[in-house]
Amino acid sequence: MKPERTLRILLWIIVGIIIVRLFQYQVLEHKKLEILATYNYLKEYKIPAPRGNIYDRNGITLATWKPTFRIMAIPKFLSQEDINSIKTLFGELTINLDTLHQKGNYVQLKSMLTFEEVVKFLEEAPEIKSLVIDAEPVRTYSQDAKYASHLIGYVSEASQEEIEKFQLEYGDFIGKAGCERSLDTLLRGTPGAKFMALDSKGNLIDDNPRPPIEPKQGKDISLTIDIGLQKFADSLFQNYQRGAVFGFNIKTGEVIILYSKPYFDPTNITSSWKEYINNPEKPLINRCTQGLYPPGSTFKLLTALVGLYSQTLSENTAYYCSGGFAFGNRIWLCWKPEGHGTLGLIDAIAQSCNVYFNNVGAHVGTDKFMEILEKFKLPLKTEIPIPGEAKVLIPLEDLLKGRYILPSSVINWSIGQGEIQVTPAWLSLITGIIAGNGKCTLPKITKDEQEKHFNLNLPDEFYNIVKEGMRRVVESRNGTAGYLYDPQLKISAKTGTAQNPHGREHSWFTCFFPNNNPEYVITVLVENAGHGSEAAAPIAFQLVRRFVGEKN
Amino acid sequence: MKRIRNGLIIPPLILISLGLVELFFINRGLFLSQLSKVIIYSLLLAGFYFLIKKPYILNYGSIIYYISIPLLIATLLFGKGGVSRWIGVGALTFQPSELTKLGLIFVLGKTLSDTKKTIKTKLTKALIYTLIPFILVMLQPDLGTALTLLIIAFITIWVYGVDPMLIRLAILIPIAMLTSAHIVSTIIFYIMLLSLLIILKEPIYKKILTIGILTLTSLSTPIVWQKMLKPYQRDRLTAFLNPEKSLNKEGWQIYQAKIAMGSGGIIGKGPGKGTQKGLAFLPAAHTDFIFSSFGEEFGLLGLIVILFTFIIFFRTILRTLELKEGNEKLIVSGIFAYFFIHFTFNILSNLSLLPVVGIPLPFLSFGGSHLLTEMASILTLLKLEV
Numbered sequence: 060m061k062p063e064r065t066l067r068i069l070l071w072i073i074v075g076i077i078i079v080r081l082f083q084y085q086v087l088e089h090k091k092l093e094i095l096a097t098y099n100y101l102k103e104y105k106i107p108a109p110r111g112n113i114y115d116r117n118g119i120t121l122a123t124w125k126p127t128f129r130i131m132a133i134p135k136f137l138s139q140e141d142i143n144s145i146k147t148l149f150g151e152l153t154i155n156l157d158t159l160h161q162k163g164n165y166v167q168l169k170s171m172l173t174f175e176e177v178v179k180f181l182e183e184a185p186e187i188k189s190l191v192i193d194a195e196p197v198r199t200y201s202q203d204a205k206y207a208s209h210l211i212g213y214v215s216e217a218s219q220e221e222i223e224k225f226q227l228e229y230g231d232f233i234g235k236a237g238c239e240r241s242l243d244t245l246l247r248g249t250p251g252a253k254f255m256a257l258d259s260k261g262n263l264i265d266d267n268p269r270p271p272i273e274p275k276q277g278k279d280i281s282l283t284i285d286i287g288l289q290k291f292a293d294s295l296f297q298n299y300q301r302g303a304v305f306g307f308n309i310k311t312g313e314v315i316i317l318y319s320k321p322y323f324d325p326t327n328i329t330s331s332w333k334e335y336i337n338n339p340e341k342p343l344i345n346r347c348t349q350g351l352y353p354p355g356s357t358f359k360l361l362t363a364l365v366g367l368y369s370q371t372l373s374e375n376t377a378y379y380c381s382g383g384f385a386f387g388n389r390i391w392l393c394w395k396p397e398g399h400g401t402l403g404l405i406d407a408i409a410q411s412c413n414v415y416f417n418n419v420g421a422h423v424g425t426d427k428f429m430e431i432l433e434k435f436k437l438p439l440k441t442e443i444p445i446p447g448e449a450k451v452l453i454p455l456e457d458l459l460k461g462r463y464i465l466p467s468s469v470i471n472w473s474i475g476q477g478e479i480q481v482t483p484a485w486l487s488l489i490t491g492i493i494a495g496n497g498k499c500t501l502p503k504i505t506k507d508e509q510e511k512h513f514n515l516n517l518p519d520e521f522y523n524i525v526k527e528g529m530r531r532v533v534e535s536r537n538g539t540a541g542y543l544y545d546p547q548l549k550i551s552a553k554t555g556t557a558q559n560p561h562g563r564e565h566s567w568f569t570c571f572f573p574n575n576n577p578e579y580v581i582t583v584l585v586e587n588a589g590h591g592s593e594a595a596a597p598i599a600f601q602l603v604r605r606f607v608g609e610k611n
Numbered sequence: 612m613k614r615i616r617n618g619l620i621i622p623p624l625i626l627i628s629l630g631l632v633e634l635f636f637i638n639r640g641l642f643l644s645q646l647s648k649v650i651i652y653s654l655l656l657a658g659f660y661f662l663i664k665k666p667y668i669l670n671y672g673s674i675i676y677y678i679s680i681p682l683l684i685a686t687l688l689f690g691k692g693g694v695s696r697w698i699g700v701g702a703l704t705f706q707p708s709e710l711t712k713l714g715l716i717f718v719l720g721k722t723l724s725d726t727k728k729t730i731k732t733k734l735t736k737a738l739i740y741t742l743i744p745f746i747l748v749m750l751q752p753d754l755g756t757a758l759t760l761l762i763i764a765f766i767t768i769w770v771y772g773v774d775p776m777l778i779r780l781a782i783l784i785p786i787a788m789l790t791s792a793h794i795v796s797t798i799i800f801y802i803m804l805l806s807l808l809i810i811l812k813e814p815i816y817k818k819i820l821t822i823g824i825l826t827l828t829s830l831s832t833p834i835v836w837q838k839m840l841k842p843y844q845r846d847r848l849t850a851f852l853n854p855e856k857s858l859n860k861e862g863w864q865i866y867q868a869k870i871a872m873g874s875g876g877i878i879g880k881g882p883g884k885g886t887q888k889g890l891a892f893l894p895a896a897h898t899d900f901i902f903s904s905f906g907e908e909f910g911l912l913g914l915i916v917i918l919f920t921f922i923i924f925f926r927t928i929l930r931t932l933e934l935k936e937g938n939e940k941l942i943v944s945g946i947f948a949y950f951f952i953h954f955t956f957n958i959l960s961n962l963s964l965l966p967v968v969g970i971p972l973p974f975l976s977f978g979g980s981h982l983l984t985e986m987a988s989i990l991t992l993l994k995l996e997v
Contacts (some may be wrong), residue, residue, distance in 0.1 A: 062770045065935050066947065070925050073955050074918055080962045085871040085911040099870065100890045258890035565645025 073436030100269060102255045104131055105228060108248030109196035111277030113211060113238065115286040115440070117291060121211055122239075122325075128177045129170040129230070133189040134162040137535035137538075141187045145169070148180055152228045153216075165189075167230035173196055176242040188261035193253070198232065205324045206289035208586050209345035210282065210317045210445065210504060212237020213325035223348045232358070236279065239325075240506055248277030263336045271314075282504055283313035291605055292318040295598045299585050302595075303346035304602065305483045306581035309491040310512050310573070312500035314443070315579060317484075317604065319346040348441070348448040351480040352584060355557030356411045356591065357540075357567045358475025360493055361524055363404060366419040367521045374524045377401050380414035384421075391417050394556065398508060409529025413474050420473025425590045427468045429454045435515055437492075440482045446599040452480040452531045476558060487582040488513075490569045493529070494551070494577035496522040529553055530574055540596045548603055549573035554591030563587040568595035572603055579606070612996060618927030619992050622920045623974050623985070624710040629917060630975035633905045636883040637897050641977055650978045656990045665994050672991070676714030678739070681897050682707035683747040688714055706980035708756045713984050713991075715763060716945030723771045724938035730773075737768060755968030759952045766948035767941050770802045770932070776817050780824060788962030789823045800829075851963045862895075865963040867893045868903035872914075872961075898979040899969060902961045915973070921954055931992065939995050946988045953981075 084092065108345030130145070134156045146152065149169045156162075172180075177192055184190075192408035198214045201535055217225070217233040225338040227233065234243035251274035256265040292304050296318075321342040323335050334341050344350060382398035384391045385503040393399065393413040399406075407415035420428060432454055439450045439458075454472050462478060484502065491499040492515050501511040504611030529551035539554040551574050555567030564586040571577045581599055588594035614948045627649060635642040685802050686707055718740050723733050741764040748756045769778050777911045783804070790800040804825065808818045836845065854866035871887035874880070883889070887905040889898035894906040928947045935943050950973050957972040959965040 062766075062944070063929050066766075066932075066951070067926070067929055070922065070929075070951070073959075074922060076964065077918060077962065078915070078959055080873070080964065081906070081911055081914055084869060085876055085914075089876040092870050095870045095875065096874035096887055096892075099867075099892045100886050232725070256890075259892045264890060391759050426920065 060359055060536055068442045074338075080421050084348075087387075095577065100256050100258065100264070101250050102133060102165060102257055104193075104255075105231075106193070106251035106253055107195060108250050108269065108273045109229065110198055110214070110232075110248060110272035111246040111274045112279045113246075114279065114281045115207075116281065116283050117285060117287075118281070119199055119203075119286050121207065121282070121286060122198060122200050125199050126175065127170070127197045127348075128172040128192055128194040130172065130177075130180070130475065131165045131191045132167050132168055132187060133165055133257070133261060136188040136257075141184075143179075144184050145187070146421060149176070156502060164193065164504055165226070170195055170230050175537075179559045182337060189257060189263075191255070193337060195280055195342065200325045201286075202292055203286050204326075205322055206293050207282075207317065208237070208284060208322045208325050209319045210237050210284060210314075212239035212241075212445075213323075213328040214239050214500040215329050222458060233325045236447070237345075237445055240280065240446045242280055242505070246277040249275040251275070251422035263309065268570065280505055281324070283308075283506060284316060284504075285609075287609075288316050288602065288606060289318050292316060292450045293320070294597070295584075295601055296320050299588055299594065301346070302588070303350060303483045304377055304581065304583045304598070305347040305487045306489070306579060306602070306606075307487060307502040308579055309495045310578055312503040313506065313509075314502050314504050316602065317345075317347050317504075319350075344541060345445065345447070346483065346584070346586075348443060348445055348482055348484045350482055350584070351449050351452070352481055352565050352567075352579060352586075353477075353484075353557040353559055354475040354481045354486055355555035355565070355567055356413075356475060357486055357553050357555035357569050359408060359411065359416045359473070360482075360529070360553055361432075361489060362416050362419055362473045363408060363525050363528070364435075364493075364517065364521055365428055366404075366423055367524065368431050368517060369423045369427055371422040372419050374520075376416045376419075377403050378407075378418040380412050382414070383412040384417035384470070386417070386467050389467065391470055391474075404524060405528040405531060405537075406537070408525065408553070409531035411532075411539045417470050420469040423436060425466050425469040425471065425472075428472060429459075437515070438488070438513060439485075440500070441482075441488050441502050443484060443537055444504055444508065446486070449482055451482060451485045452478055453480065475555065483582045486567070486569050487580045490553070490571055493522055493525055494571035494580060526551055526574075526577075529571075535571075539592045540600075542592075543596055543600050545580065545600065545604070548600065548607065549575065550600070552596070552599070556590045559587075561587075564589055566594035567591045568599045569602070572607070579603075615927055616993065616996055618923060618930070619989055619996075621704070622924035622927070623989055624918050626917065626974035627922075627982075628900065628976075629905070629913075629920075630972075633901055633908070634897060634974070634977055635925040636885070636908060637888060637904065641897050645977055645982075648982060652979075652983050652986050656986050660994065662992055663994070665997055668991060668994050669721075669942075672717030672942070673714065675710055678742060679707050680747070681710040681715045683744060687747065687750055706978075708744075708748050708753060709750070709980040709984040711748070711985060712756070712759060712763060712949055714890070715741065715760060716767070716942055716949065716988075717766045718943035719764060719945060723767065723941055734768070734773065737764065739827045741762075752842060753969070755956065755970040758956075758968065759949070759970065763945050763948045767945045770944035771785060771941055772841050776813070776821060782822060783821070783825055784828050787828040788832045791829045797829055800820060848966050851960065851966050854963050861967050864894050864900065864967060865960070868900050868961050869963060871896075871900075871903045874907035875907040877911045879908050879913055881909055884908060898971060899957065899967065900961060900974065901975050901977070902958055902972050905975070911971045923971075925951065925954075928992065931996070935995070942991065943995065944993060949988060950985070 068479040109124040112120055115121055145168060152168050154166050155600055161479065204211055211287060212234055213236055214232045214234050217227045217231050221227060221233050234240040234246065239246065251272040253268040253271040256268040258264055296302055302320050304316050307314045321340045322583030323342045368418055379401045380399035382393050382396050399412045400409055402412055403416050427465065430505055441446045459478060468477055470480060488499060491512065495517050497515040497517055499513050513573045532552050532554065533540050533544055533550050535541055540552055550570050550572045552568060557565040557567060559565060568587040568591050569582040583595040583599045585594040620842045631642060631646060634645050667779050718738055722736050722740060726731060741760060744759050745760050765781050787800060790796040808821065851864035851865055854862045854869065867887060871885065871893045874887065885904060887893040888904040893900055893904060905917065928943060932940060932943045932947060953973045955969050956965060956968060956970045971978055971986050
């Protein structure tokens with residue numbers, strides 16, 4: 060073959076290869092490569108959305124946001140010198156640049172800066188490539204928000220785990236406790252995006268190559284509590300170190316008060332974190348839903364229902380109290396050393412006679428007691444939408460696995476001692492169930508939540524007997540809270556004095572009102588404050604007085 | 612005759628104009644610099660065209676070769692920049708290796724067409740003429756130019772007409788080197804080689820010689836590759852196979868070139884709208900990668916215009932080649948080889964089909980040395996037509 064011919068064929072082969080390749084690049088892979096070309100120069104960063112506001116039931120702002128500043132840059136354009144100058148101005152960076160996989164995107168170097176800090180930075184820092192200073196909305200809380208801190212919760216920077224789970228970025232805030240956590244997806248809002256065009260060296264070409272996507276603020280939330288009442292509760296607790304108040308509407312489930320002492324200030328949670336964690340009083344614990352305490356005499360309400368259900372007890376059953384109850388070779392003392400004499404069920408509730416309920420328990424028997432409680436199918440949590448609620452411990456087979464159960468155990472259970480541990484919120488639910496003749500709406504923290512109902516279907520007369528006893532706790536002269544009687548307030552209640560191995564008794568008081576048409580439940584717990592009638596009951600009365608007064 | 616003259620003048624003019632258009636949108640300074648070179652060189656060469664007669668070119672063209680060799684040595688001694696490819700006086704810099712290519716073409720033409728010498732002497736001389744500049748540019752080091760010199764010599768010798776075995780070996784040796792990368796490809800290569808040799812009617816000693824040389828190549832290549840090349844050198848040579856994964860400069864370049872052309876699509880982003888070259892993601896957009904840069908802004912259609920202009924140009928040279936004899940034919944084939952290698956290497960490396968070796972795209976790439984050589988080559992072709 061002549062070389063000319065071969066060269067001509069070779070020419071066509073080469074051109075053919077080129078055209079096939081060009082077809083591949085410019086037609087088949089065009090879409091993909093166009094995106095890659097765009098990625099090359101178009102950089103994007105997230106504009107965080109302001110969190111939704113949190114209001115109390117009267118529209119008072121508890122949590123809102125304020126603008127601060129943050130600085131961002133693309134790590135691959137930063138020289139060591141740039142990083143050093145940022146560090147000398149602001150200290151350590153928010154993010155460890157060495158651990159980043161992707162160094163071609165914006166990351167947040169420092170957040171929550173004030174205007175003054177930013178101005179100083181701009182004056183002192185040399186020209187840093189790809190640097191962006193932008194506003195950042197930061198959560199702020201009102202002065203009074205601390206009185207409801209356990210309900211409101213707090214926000215802080217998302218952990219590695221949360222970043223992966225919720226597809227967040229370093230430096231994003233997330234609710235960590237309270238409704239900030241449980242309603243985080245509502246409150247968080249939708250972040251926007253801002254676009255920048257940079258060349259391959261990190262020089263800004265265009266600061267608005269595409270219209271930015273505006274962030275959408277999170278939804279506002281109205282809690283059902285009244286911050287005034289929370290603050291008032293705090294004033295009633297000034298002589299006590301630790302305690303809790305929980306109250307809710309048994310018809311709608313709306314929580315009217317959720318107070319736990321000691322509390323924390325959600326505003327400076329990050330700076331005071333160590334202090335809060337190391338505080339032996341454990342201010343981060345929500346005592347309403349996480350504090351487990353022996354219920355003491357308040358549990359007698361359930362004991363009465365169990366007894367009535369077992370048919371070993373009726374309204375007219377009478378036992379004699381001599382001041383002590385003997386079972387086996389042990390004696391349980393009544394709180395009244397001289398004894399209550401002969402009592403019926405209603406007076407036994409009103410006067411909180413231990414011996415009477417020891418008798419009720421002994422007649423039901425340990426196994427039967429557990430069996431009946433099992434049949435009641437009581438929820439072990441109130442399911443209130445606040446993270447971290449503790450499960451109560453009541454005499455159920457599942458819960459007491461691995462513990463010694465003796466025939467005498469029921470003697471302790473009947474008066475709310477022994478293994479039994481409950482939370483103030485759960486005890487409120489039991490009071491609510493009794494007040495509503497078995498029907499009670501589970502507590503909720505905002506109006507919009509779906510109502511969840513619980514029904515303990517027992518004969519109405521059982522409830523009426525127990526409620527009559529509770530009425531007499533207050534209205535009878537012999538009642539444990541009789542000295543506080545106020546005809547204006549139609550309260551039915553039960554006091555409790557819970558023995559505990561760690562010091563003085565816990566003081567309990569749980570009540571519902573009004574008597575004739577029960578609507579609200581309030582439970583007060585004061586840790587290590589002695590008799591229920593002495594510490595918890597007056598606080599509850601003051602709260603009801605104020606609550607009813609404000610309603611009218 | 613007129614058709615040939617037009618075919619030699621118009622396509623280069625179109626290509627130079629397209630190059631200038633792209634340079635205009637890359638950088639006005641580069642555009643003006645290149646435009647002034649085009650004008651100065653045109654005037655200069657037009658003067659030559661009217662002053663010098665055809666026999667002079669045939670007889671004294673090889674002077675270019677003898678001037679360029681000392682210049683190449685000077686480059687090695689007083690070169691500018693990291694790689695010693697340029698020499699300069701003041702602000703003027705020049706790349707003598709470009710001139711060497713044209714010089715070699717004249718020398719080879721003259722040597723091989725000498726009727727007084729035996730074939731063996733002529734081939735030996737041609738080989739020495741090629742190897743001297745080859746070694747000098749390899750020392751720079753400039754692999755692209757060295758390869759170009761070799762292929763120019765190969766095509767010229769082939770057109771001159773030698774034993775087909777030599778041609779066959781010249782083609783088969785690179786294939787043997789490539790296939791030695793893997794045992795399977797090596798086996799396939801030898802099966803095909805044996806069947807080829809069985810079909811061919813040739814003396815047995817030539818067949819044995821062919822097999823011997825190729826086996827030696829296949830065996831030595833992996834050793835050279837493993838023992839004599841440093842890892843980064845290997846990476847540079849293989850970057851084009853997998854540009855997305857290569858983190859070195861070559862890998863980045865061809866990856867960005869792919870993105871540039873691909874994002875241009877069929878009709879391109881429009882003049883001056885290329886983000887790859889405009890925002891400096893595509894390095895050397897004005898020199899080695901002007902093809903990609905043009906493709907980003909003018910798309911597949913623009914590139915096809917370039918390709919077909921080149922085809923018309925190459926076909927014209929091949930037409931001339933058919934009509935020529937002796938020295939003239941050899942010079943034409945050398946010039947064809949020169950353009951064709953630059954065209955192929957540049958575009959195929961833009962398309963990540965060959966490693967990037969720093970060869971400009973004829974007429975389009977920014978730069979004076981190659982433009983002057985290209986224009987001088989065209990002047991030679993035109994002169995041969997007179």
